[in-house]
Amino acid sequence: MARTVWDSTVGKKTVMAVSGLIMLLYLVAHMLGNLKIYFGALEFNEYAHWLRTMGEPLLHYEWALWVVRVVLVVAVVAHAVSAYQLSRRDIKARPSKYVHKKARASYATRTMRWGGIILALFIVWHILDLTTGHVHSGGFEEGKPYQNVVDTFSTWYGNVIYIVAVLAVGLHIRHGFWSAAQTLGVGSRTRDRALKGLANVLALLLTIGFLAVPVGVMTGVVS
Amino acid sequence: MKLTLRVWRQKNADADGAMSTYEVDGISPDMSFLEMLDTLNEELTLEGEDPVAFDHDCREGICGACSLVINGDAHGPERTTTCQLHMRSFKDGDTIDVEPWRAAAFPVVKDLVVDRTAFDRIIQAGGYVSVPTGSAPEAHATPVPKPDADLAFEHAECIGCGACVAACPNGAAMLFTSAKINHLNVLPQGAPERETRVLDMVAQMDDEGFGGCTLAGECATACPKGIPLSSITGMNKEWLRATAKGAGR
Numbered sequence: 001m002a003r004t005v006w007d008s009t010v011g012k013k014t015v016m017a018v019s020g021l022i023m024l025l026y027l028v029a030h031m032l033g034n035l036k037i038y039f040g041a042l043e044f045n046e047y048a049h050w051l052r053t054m055g056e057p058l059l060h061y062e063w064a065l066w067v068v069r070v071v072l073v074v075a076v077v078a079h080a081v082s083a084y085q086l087s088r089r090d091i092k093a094r095p096s097k098y099v100h101k102k103a104r105a106s107y108a109t110r111t112m113r114w115g116g117i118i119l120a121l122f123i124v125w126h127i128l129d130l131t132t133g134h135v136h137s138g139g140f141e142e143g144k145p146y147q148n149v150v151d152t153f154s155t156w157y158g159n160v161i162y163i164v165a166v167l168a169v170g171l172h173i174r175h176g177f178w179s180a181a182q183t184l185g186v187g188s189r190t191r192d193r194a195l196k197g198l199a200n201v202l203a204l205l206l207t208i209g210f211l212a213v214p215v216g217v218m219t220g221v222v223s
Numbered sequence: 224m225k226l227t228l229r230v231w232r233q234k235n236a237d238a239d240g241a242m243s244t245y246e247v248d249g250i251s252p253d254m255s256f257l258e259m260l261d262t263l264n265e266e267l268t269l270e271g272e273d274p275v276a277f278d279h280d281c282r283e284g285i286c287g288a289c290s291l292v293i294n295g296d297a298h299g300p301e302r303t304t305t306c307q308l309h310m311r312s313f314k315d316g317d318t319i320d321v322e323p324w325r326a327a328a329f330p331v332v333k334d335l336v337v338d339r340t341a342f343d344r345i346i347q348a349g350g351y352v353s354v355p356t357g358s359a360p361e362a363h364a365t366p367v368p369k370p371d372a373d374l375a376f377e378h379a380e381c382i383g384c385g386a387c388v389a390a391c392p393n394g395a396a397m398l399f400t401s402a403k404i405n406h407l408n409v410l411p412q413g414a415p416e417r418e419t420r421v422l423d424m425v426a427q428m429d430d431e432g433f434g435g436c437t438l439a440g441e442c443a444t445a446c447p448k449g450i451p452l453s454s455i456t457g458m459n460k461e462w463l464r465a466t467a468k469g470a471g472r
């Protein structure tokens with residue numbers, strides 16, 4: 001019975017775990033980079049510029065950045081498509097509900113699905129806001145990310161959208177990191193507590209780190 | 224004890240079902256849940272009504288036939304099979320909801336009886352070991368390390384009841400399938416089919432229309448035999464190993 005990884009529920013879940021971990025790795029780097037905003041406009045803008053000159057002179061201007069972008073787009077698409085297809089399958093596999101309801105059964109699953117939808121919408125908004133500037137609130141200027149960030153977090157909706165998304169990321173990682181370990185077969189009974197602890201620490205650090213930026217702007221530390 | 228039962232009644236696979244309410248009296252706390260249902264059925268028969276159809280066989284917790292969801296829990300409130308659940312787990316005057324396993328791959332046949340032959344087909348796909356026939360082999364010829372034997376025994380406890388599927392929000396059969404795979408894959412006797420077993424059984428599981436795992440953990444909570452959630456992790460590991468070896472081609 002020859003079939004591909006993509007044809008199998010276990011295989012598709014593997015795609016989801018690997019793409020999720022790639023995005024997680026990116027998020028850690030992204031969060032740490034964002035914190036440079038606390039060192040002032042000059043240093044933050046220089047850092048943003050360096051992201052484009054990364055790898056030179058071996059690579060051309062923005063090549064490395066485009067490699068990262070392509071990997072991320074592939075990861076997001078693979079993750080979202082496998083999540084969608086597996087979720088559809090799961091819902092079909094349980095067509096009739098029990099009359100006697102138990103809420104707890106699907107808490108984690110529901111959080112992951114709704115969280116994922118929130119994240120997908122956020123990713124689109126976030127790129128249109130701070131990368132392309134299409135939905136930006138101030139006078140968006142390319143190469144001036146410091147001011148762009150301050151503008152975004154000077155609006156109430158900018159803060160609300162961002163904070164909701166960051167909380168969604170935290171919850172998603174909390175279940176997702178541990179899940180990925182199970183999917184990839186590296187979890188075990190002896191490692192379970194360590195993995196759950198690591199998932200919590202990662203989720204908490206990412207949440208706090210990402211929230212530090214709007215909090216900085218709102219409190220006037222970053223302006 | 225006097226109880227109110229709300230039981231799923233469904234004439235056949237194609238009919239619409241609904242909950243019907245019955246009163247039963249004179250229930251002893253020492254009766255098993257199935258004996259309580261027997262009492263109800265005797266009354267229904269005397270009244271000329273159709274008795275409630277439910278699956279049961281050994282009534283001693285080893286065959287896995289007694290598949291009932293009781294108050295939303297597969298096999299009811301205790302970690303045991305329905306046949307080993309006693310009425311002392313309930314209070315006089317309780318209302319108890321009794322429903323069949325719910326999953327696309329386990330269609331209702333009648334009332335509380337579901338068709339679980341999907342499990343048989345998963346077993347047929349690889350839940351066996353090939354043994355040469357002839358005289359019994361020397362018992363010490365195939366040493367099995369103690370931890371491996373323990374792991375195999377733990378997973379061999381699965382009785383194929385399907386409570387894991389009934390409890391799973393995705394109607395997934397991962398816990399059952401992983402119990403069977405881990406049971407045989409860890410033993411030297413299961414080694415010849417180690418790769419094809421996991422690939423074929425997972426493929427059959429998918430073909431039967433079971434859902435995927437989202438690690439909600441409801442299966443392991445419901446399992447009367449205590450098959451752990453880490454069993455699914457073990458199956459994933461075996462699947463990845465077999466796939467990396469290109470065993471599916």
Ligand code: HEM
Binds near residue numbers: 119
């Ligand atoms: C496009 C937006 C996203 C969608 C639609 C989405 C959806 C999902 C869903 C439905 C699951 C399965 C949950 C379950 O098994 O119960 C999942 C798992 C996961 N997600 Fe996401 N997610 C998205 C974004 C992200 C991001 C940005 C990250 C990285 C930080 C991420 C990391 C993970 C990880 C590590 C898993 C665990 C994989 C596994 O269970 O093996 N996801 N995602």
Ligand code: SF4
Binds near residue numbers: 402446
């Ligand atoms: S794993 Fe547990 S719940 Fe599932 S079929 Fe086996 S014994 Fe029943």
Ligand code: FES
Binds near residue numbers: 283287
């Ligand atoms: S009737 Fe055999 S396990 Fe319950």
